Amino acid sequence: MGRGTRDYAYWSIGIALVLIFALIPVIWLISLSLKPPDAITDQRFIPSEVSFDNYKSLFEGGIDDSPFIKPLINSIGIALITTVISIVLASFTAYAIARLEFPGKRLILAGALAIAMFPPISTVGPLFDMWRSLGLYDTWPGLIIPYLTFSLPLAIYVLVAFFREIPWDLEQAAQVDGATPFQAFTKVIVPLAAPGVFTAAILVFIFAWNDFLFAISLTSSDASRTVPAALAFFTGESSFTQPTGSIAAAAVVVTVPIIVFVLFFQRRIVAGLTAGAVKG
Amino acid sequence: MAEIVLDHVTKVFPDGYEAVKEMDLEIGDGEFMILVGPSGCGKSTALRMIAGLEDISSGELKIGGETVNERAPKDRDIAMVFQNYALYPHMTVRENMGFALKLAGVDKDEIERKVDDAAETLDLSQHLDRRPANLSGGQRQRVAMGRAIVRDPKAFLMDEPLSNLDAKLRVQMRTEVAKLQSKLGTTTVYVTHDQTEAMTLGDRVAVMRAGALQQVGSPAELYDGPVNLFVAGFIGSPAMNFMPAEISAGKVRLPFGEVDLPEGAGGRDGKVIAGIRPENFEDAEVVGDLKGERGLVFEAEIDLVESLGSDLYAYFHVEHEGVQSDQLADLVEDRLEETGAAGLREGEEQVVARLEPTSKVSRGERTELWADTANLHLFDPESGESLRG
Numbered sequence: 001m002g003r004g005t006r007d008y009a010y011w012s013i014g015i016a017l018v019l020i021f022a023l024i025p026v027i028w029l030i031s032l033s034l035k036p037p038d039a040i041t042d043q044r045f046i047p048s049e050v051s052f053d054n055y056k057s058l059f060e061g062g063i064d065d066s067p068f069i070k071p072l073i074n075s076i077g078i079a080l081i082t083t084v085i086s087i088v089l090a091s092f093t094a095y096a097i098a099r100l101e102f103p104g105k106r107l108i109l110a111g112a113l114a115i116a117m118f119p120p121i122s123t124v125g126p127l128f129d130m131w132r133s134l135g136l137y138d139t140w141p142g143l144i145i146p147y148l149t150f151s152l153p154l155a156i157y158v159l160v161a162f163f164r165e166i167p168w169d170l171e172q173a174a175q176v177d178g179a180t181p182f183q184a185f186t187k188v189i190v191p192l193a194a195p196g197v198f199t200a201a202i203l204v205f206i207f208a209w210n211d212f213l214f215a216i217s218l219t220s221s222d223a224s225r226t227v228p229a230a231l232a233f234f235t236g237e238s239s240f241t242q243p244t245g246s247i248a249a250a251a252v253v254v255t256v257p258i259i260v261f262v263l264f265f266q267r268r269i270v271a272g273l274t275a276g277a278v279k280g
Numbered sequence: 281m282a283e284i285v286l287d288h289v290t291k292v293f294p295d296g297y298e299a300v301k302e303m304d305l306e307i308g309d310g311e312f313m314i315l316v317g318p319s320g321c322g323k324s325t326a327l328r329m330i331a332g333l334e335d336i337s338s339g340e341l342k343i344g345g346e347t348v349n350e351r352a353p354k355d356r357d358i359a360m361v362f363q364n365y366a367l368y369p370h371m372t373v374r375e376n377m378g379f380a381l382k383l384a385g386v387d388k389d390e391i392e393r394k395v396d397d398a399a400e401t402l403d404l405s406q407h408l409d410r411r412p413a414n415l416s417g418g419q420r421q422r423v424a425m426g427r428a429i430v431r432d433p434k435a436f437l438m439d440e441p442l443s444n445l446d447a448k449l450r451v452q453m454r455t456e457v458a459k460l461q462s463k464l465g466t467t468t469v470y471v472t473h474d475q476t477e478a479m480t481l482g483d484r485v486a487v488m489r490a491g492a493l494q495q496v497g498s499p500a501e502l503y504d505g506p507v508n509l510f511v512a513g514f515i516g517s518p519a520m521n522f523m524p525a526e527i528s529a530g531k532v533r534l535p536f537g538e539v540d541l542p543e544g545a546g547g548r549d550g551k552v553i554a555g556i557r558p559e560n561f562e563d564a565e566v567v568g569d570l571k572g573e574r575g576l577v578f579e580a581e582i583d584l585v586e587s588l589g590s591d592l593y594a595y596f597h598v599e600h601e602g603v604q605s606d607q608l609a610d611l612v613e614d615r616l617e618e619t620g621a622a623g624l625r626e627g628e629e630q631v632v633a634r635l636e637p638t639s640k641v642s643r644g645e646r647t648e649l650w651a652d653t654a655n656l657h658l659f660d661p662e663s664g665e666s667l668r669g
Binding site: 167169170172173174175176177178179180183187188191192 | 331332333352353354358359360362364366367368369370379380383384427431437
């Protein structure tokens with residue numbers, strides 16, 4: 001057995017272990033979501049009887065009565081708006097940081113890092129008070145603003161790294177070709193930074209989508225409550241049943257957009273897109 | 281098409297480094313001008329100032345009679361070929377070449393037609409729909425040229441466009457560039473550190489050193505009449521041989537003999553640096569009658585012989601009495617370090633001679649050589665300036 005084959009075998013076993021470790025809980029969740037309420041506690045990995053009642057119950061009653069549809073809309077809306085604003089602002093910032101020399105450049109980067117390190121929990125109390133007096137409590141902007149605060153540093157760091165990789169000459173070539181600085185940015189730099197932009201977008205989207213802390217603290221109704229927070233308010237069919245099945249079904253449903261989002265953008269993240277731009 | 285005039289153009293970087301000093305240069309309409317010099321001499325900075333990619337600290341730059349100091353690159357109507365080509369990797373060859381026209385708002389059919397024409401000229405027609413990543417180095421280089429020529433700009437600026445190609449392709453592309461330029465007749469400024477490229481391509485060559493223009497002239501003028509040690513040592517391959525000498529009473533005392541001061545060589549009594557090009561040496565046996573008429577016959581021990589078939593390079597060293605001051609040796613050494621010529625060591629230096637391939641010289645033997653001192657160059661040891669009037 002050659003060294004290559006043995007390495008391959010070791011890697012395969014390692015990867016299989018990691019996959020099992022990561023996917024078993026997900027499969028367990030799917031399994032739970034497909035069991036009828038009375039079979040939830042049967043401790044079987046594969047449901048003896050498959051039922052979609054849990055999923056139906058999520059969407060029952062339409063927009064007004066369903067416990068899930070409004071939070072889902074809130075989640076999608078808030079996460080997308082956060083992603084768009086964050087990426088636009090972060091690309092401008094990162095571009096300036098990667099390309100220009102200006103006083104305070106290090107300060108901005110250090111500040112961004114400091115904010116990223118800051119424990120969100122310590123901001124929740126003050127935000128709660130502030131948002132209530134400003135009228136932002138339980139609104140979309142009330143969540144989008146703190147999400148931007150914590151996602152911007154992340155996006156800036158990712159994008160600075162990507163922008164630095166793009167040859168400076170390309171932009172100058174565009175300028176000599178007759179492009180304004182803005183055209184050079186949008187027609188040459190942005191398409192080339194696309195993998196970086198999509199990477200940052202995915203990270204920001206997942207951050208906003210998964211957040212529970214701000215969502216539970218800064219909302220009080222379906223007006224702005226996102227799915228992670230809404231799950232905590234699920235009730236069973238009667239006051240004596242656990243809403244385990246519905247929660248499992250909701251958890252499966254909220255995973256789907258993330259998977260779609262990643263798969264969609266992953267196709268754009270083509271490694272080595274800049275290959276062939278410049279020699280060497 | 282237009283002429284480019286640099287009037288006392290200076291570039292000082294924010295850290296105080298003066299990259300280009302008071303550069304005066306007139307590039308005529310349709311002229312092929314080469315900026316040449318060792319790395320760090322300011323030639324690329326000068327080109328980038330013409331392109332508008334670098335601000336001009338002081339002085340005036342005119343393109344086609346208009347002062348363009350404050351104009352953005354896009355408003356100067358110039359095209360540039362970058363050293364690393366700087367092709368847009370997300371665009372096809374066609375899109376790369378048509379990008380400038382598209383930005384200028386030219387209509388689609390027109391762009392198509394111009395790109396096709398340029399592709400034809402550069403032999404790129406079958407690659408128009410490929411992306412730069414899938415092209416060879418030579419093809420990428422041609423796309424970079426194509427991007428410049430489709431626009432029919434006032435001037436082409438080329439920043440070492442051939443330096444990333446392998447030696448064979450470089451020679452081939454060199455002739456292509458020369459042909460293309462003479463066909464299009466567009467004013468061209470071409471930066472290179474390669475003196476061979478400079479000599480073979482340009483109508484005129486501007487030699488730069490440490491941010492200052494040393495000499496501007498046709499390749500022949502630079503070769504035959506260098507104004508200082510730097511130009512003399514930089515132009516020509518192998519480089520000119522330098523050695524200490526002394527002028528007294530109409531005679532030049534060289535390390536290997538004494539000759540009459542050549543006509544037009546200039547100079548006054550005192551110590552000088554003499555320069556002799558390798559081809560001004562010859563095997564005394566091959567020369568025949570000429571050695572009686574002029575020049576100097578001397579004996580030297582050959583250290584090394586390199587035969588290239590068409591040429592034969594013989595290396596020997598000459599010794600001289602301690603007539604030279606340390607200061608002079610330092611000066612010369614400093615100069616030669618920059619030019620890459622053989623170093624002048626204390627009391628001895630290496631000289632290279634280009635001999636007829638039929639010569640019978642061989643390594644380690646003492647041989648009679650002849651030096652054609654009619655082409656002797658004499659330089660002031662302090663300033664390095666040529667003593668020719």
